[in-house]
Amino acid sequence: ESETLVYATISTGINGARIVRGTLADPGVYGYEIGHQYIDIDKTLCAKCERGTAIEYCSGADMERQCGKKPYEVTDKAVWEEKARYVAYMLHNTIVHWSPDTVVLGGSMVTGSPGIAIARVEHYLREIMYIFPHIPVLKQAALEDIGGLYGAMEFCKQKHGA
Secondary structure, eight states, rough: OEEEEEEEEEEESSEEEEEETEEOOOOOOOOOOOGGGOTTOSSSSSSOSSSSSSHHHHHHHHHOOOOHSGGGGGOOHHHHHHHHHHHHHHHHHHHHHOOOEEEEEESSSHSSSOOOHHHHHHHHHHHOOOSSSSEEEEEEOOSSSGGGHHHHHHHHHHHHHH
16 A cells, blocks of 8 residues: 555656545646656757657657657567666656655556566666665556546546545
């Protein structure tokens, strides 16, 4: 059981939420947009990228734009390794801001085959995380395509009552 959990979905796009003691936290004015955080401000990692945001480096739409094929068609392990490193950069920022004890990663870029390997994300995260004594537990989402439905039902329940 997690006190503070971050769920991040990496699919065509990227987004996530912070869940504290089983409740969606911090609804904010606009909601969450973790995929739009900068991970490469000067675009030294990707000169072709417009803004240097995580969504340009890690999403399925980005992979299709850069590789010219659907992510499930990309078999080059180096490409997937690079995506794992970029996801670690994104998660580093998210972890520093939200301080979770657990991070769950879902979406087709993680749960698909081929996909971004959680173990490789963890490897890169351990390399760059220095502010906290340890990184949160990283897990792969288990509900696959129906996870979003469960999340939406829980959101409605919390927002409008049982």
